[in-house]
Amino acid sequence: MQMRSLGLFALAATLGAASVALTADDPAAARHEAMEHVGDAMKTLGAMARGQAPFAAATVKQNATTIADRLGEAASLFPAGSATGTSRAKPEIWANKADFDKIMADGKAAATALAAVTDEAAYRPALGALGQNCKACHDKYRAPEK
Amino acid sequence: MSRRRLSRTAAALALSGAAAAVACWLASAPATGPASTLPLHRPDLANGQALFHAGSCLYCHRPPEAAAGLDPALPSGGAPFHTPVGTFYPENLTPDPETGLGRWSETDFVRAMARGVSPHGRHYFPAFPYASFRFMRTEDLLDLRAYLMSLPRVRSQPRAADVPLAALARRGVGLWKRIGLRGGPPFVPDPARSASWNRGAYLANAPGHCGECHTPRNLLMVPDVSRHLAGGPHPAGEGKVPSLRGLVVRHRYKDAADLALALQFGESYGYDKLSSGGMGAIQSNLARLPAADLRAIADYLVSLE
Numbered sequence: 001m002q003m004r005s006l007g008l009f010a011l012a013a014t015l016g017a018a019s020v021a022l023t024a025d026d027p028a029a030a031r032h033e034a035m036e037h038v039g040d041a042m043k044t045l046g047a048m049a050r051g052q053a054p055f056a057a058a059t060v061k062q063n064a065t066t067i068a069d070r071l072g073e074a075a076s077l078f079p080a081g082s083a084t085g086t087s088r089a090k091p092e093i094w095a096n097k098a099d100f101d102k103i104m105a106d107g108k109a110a111a112t113a114l115a116a117v118t119d120e121a122a123y124r125p126a127l128g129a130l131g132q133n134c135k136a137c138h139d140k141y142r143a144p145e146k
Numbered sequence: 147m148s149r150r151r152l153s154r155t156a157a158a159l160a161l162s163g164a165a166a167a168v169a170c171w172l173a174s175a176p177a178t179g180p181a182s183t184l185p186l187h188r189p190d191l192a193n194g195q196a197l198f199h200a201g202s203c204l205y206c207h208r209p210p211e212a213a214a215g216l217d218p219a220l221p222s223g224g225a226p227f228h229t230p231v232g233t234f235y236p237e238n239l240t241p242d243p244e245t246g247l248g249r250w251s252e253t254d255f256v257r258a259m260a261r262g263v264s265p266h267g268r269h270y271f272p273a274f275p276y277a278s279f280r281f282m283r284t285e286d287l288l289d290l291r292a293y294l295m296s297l298p299r300v301r302s303q304p305r306a307a308d309v310p311l312a313a314l315a316r317r318g319v320g321l322w323k324r325i326g327l328r329g330g331p332p333f334v335p336d337p338a339r340s341a342s343w344n345r346g347a348y349l350a351n352a353p354g355h356c357g358e359c360h361t362p363r364n365l366l367m368v369p370d371v372s373r374h375l376a377g378g379p380h381p382a383g384e385g386k387v388p389s390l391r392g393l394v395v396r397h398r399y400k401d402a403a404d405l406a407l408a409l410q411f412g413e414s415y416g417y418d419k420l421s422s423g424g425m426g427a428i429q430s431n432l433a434r435l436p437a438a439d440l441r442a443i444a445d446y447l448v449s450l451e
Contacts, residue, residue, distance in 0.1 A: 039418060046416020050407050052400075088385075088422070131414035138413070139426030144385030 028087040031077035034070040041066045042134070045114075049127050055120040064115035067130070068108050075104040088143040100141060107133035174320025176263045184252055187288045194293025196439060197286055201279075201353040202431035205424070207236045209302065216302060221294070222246070224304035227273060228382055231367075232309030234273045242299040247291075255291040256284060260331075262323065269319035271307065277326055277369070278355035281333045286353070326368045339449075342438070346446030349439060359387045359424075375450055380423055387423065391450040405444035410437065 041063035047053040048060070078100070083089040093100045110130040117126045198204070207221035216222055221239035238246040247255065254265040262269060262276035270276065282290075309315055333352055335344040350356045361369040362378030377389030398419065399405040408417035412429045420429040432440065 042413075042416040042418065049411075049415045050404070052404075127416070128411075128414035131412070131416065134418065135413040135421050135426055138418070138421030142422045144380045144387065144423030146385050 026084070027077040027079055027082045028084050028089070031074040032087070034074040034077065037070045038067050038074070041070075042131075045127055049124050055123060057118045060117055060123065061115050064111050064117075064130075068111035068115060071104060071108040071111060075101065075108070086146060088146070090141050090143050093141045096140075100137070103133055103137045107137070170321060171317070173324065174269075174317050176267050176269050176320060177257075177261055184256065184288070185284060187285050189292030190289045191293050191296055193286065194289035194291070194296075196435055197282075197290045197353045198293055199431050199434040200349045200439065201290075201355065202428045203239065205427045205431060207239050209300075213302070216300065217298075220297060220300050222300035222302040224302060229273050230381065230383065231271065231273065231315070232307060232312075234271065234307045234309075235304040236274070237304055238300065238302050239294050240297050240300040241295045242301050245301055245303040246299065247294060248299065250291075252288060252291060256287050259287050259290075260284075262319070262327075269316050269323070271309070271316065271319055272322065272326060272367070275355040275358045278352060278358060280327065281331045281348075281352035283333070290353075322366070322368075325366060329371065340445065342442045342445045343449060345439065346442035346444065349435075350443050350446055354443070356390065360390050375447075382424075385423060388419070390447050393450075394448050395451075399448070402441065402444040402448045405448060406437070406441040409433065409440045409444065 044053070044059065044063050048055055078089065078093060080094050083091065083093075107130060110126070110133055114126045114130050117123050204219070204221050206225070206227055207223045208218060208225045209216035209220075209222045210225045213224065222242075223236045223238040225236070227234040227236055240246040241248040243249050250258075250265055257263050258265070258270065258274075259276055259279040259282065261280065262272065262274065264270060279287075306312070333348050336347070339347075357369055357375055359381055360375045360377055361371075362373050362376065364370050375390040377387050377391075379385075380387050393399050393405060394401060399408060407415055408420060409429060409432050411417065412420045412426070412433065420426065432443075435443075
């Protein structure tokens with residue numbers, strides 16, 4: 001029994017190390033992962049804006065915080081030459097890195113502001129401000145699906 | 147073969163070659179006559195403005211990003227438009243008499259939109275999507291022209307198209323039109339469908355020209371009507387344009403109301419499929435349409451199987 005759990009632990013540790021190594025070597029995969037979390041949180045928040053789910057301040061705080069954290073993480077995962085594999089990152093990112101970094105920082109700030117929203121009236125404009133950053137970046141710097 | 151027969155054959159070949167060239171030249175001639183007798187019409191500027199947004203005219207006819215002093219909210223043209231054929235610099239649509247539409251008559255405008263022929267009697271390349279615009283009602287074209295003529299004048303001359311052998315290719319467009327513009331107008335409403343659906347079908351297919359990117363083209367660059375709005379390669383060369391068929395069964399959108407919200411609010415409401423590949427700018431233009439028109443477009447699109 002003890003041997004078995006030790007074995008499982010070793011396996012988990014190996015897998016964990018492998019995935020860390022993978023994301024460290026592969027910023028495109030790592031930022032994609034971060035953006036998937038942003039996308040999932042955005043879906044929950046969007047449903048609330050569309051009237052497909054009731055407004056809940058705690059849900060807003062939780063998801064907006066996730067977005068702020070993950071955007072901060074993703075912002076550091078765009079080293080030059082990392083438009084590899086299935087990445088949809090356009091070369092324009094590195095031609096206009098300062099503009100790109102600013103949109104990412106503005107997006108994180110908008111998500112942080114959204115996390116502090118507690119009343120429904122302020123919710124849609126705050127979500128809209130965040131969404132405009134998502135859009136500004138995607139319009140310019142994300143290629144069509146492959 | 148005797149020398150005489152040989153020279154006779156050569157002469158016959160040359161003659162038939164010349165005849166083919168003449169036939170091509172005649173067959174490719176731009177139609178310079180009036181598009182039709184224009185109806186007496188009092189222009190509706192609000193309708194013209196809605197059509198301007200439905201067609202996202204501003205997106206292609208925007209000024210170049212680097213151009214200082216040009217209002218990006220006015221369609222003064224000149225931003226590069228890349229296609230597999232070459233790079234185009236769309237025209238200035240403001241009423242400036244020297245560089246824009248200021249001297250264009252109503253007939254000039256209708257002929258350009260419905261037939262793809264310039265006031266100087268030359269073919270436009272179909273990068274200018276007259277293959278879709280020709281389905282617009284003449285009254286709508288006149289409203290759109292009136293709206294454009296109501297805009298502030300901007301003096302800005304866009305560069306000439308950067309297309310290999312441009313003059314010859316331009317004449318060749320006349321031959322392309324004979325196949326590319328088959329199955330002609332008018333737009334015929336479907337009485338079995340709702341008024342909203344019919345409005346949406348008109349907006350999406352005529353002024354909205356969705357099919358210019360969302361319908362795949364064959365080797366002759368003619369849209370494949372059997373795969374209308376079924377998606378295809380991105381015209382700029384990288385990636386895909388998504389299919390607009392089965393949007394609900396494929397769980398892209400819950401229903402027509404959901405899609406209408408996506409067209410109106412895009413990423414502001416967490417819809418992330420409408421950015422990238424140029425669609426982001428188009429969604430920004432569509433968002434300026436009345437909500438009923440967006441719902442109409444959505445009603446039409448979700449009905450496509």
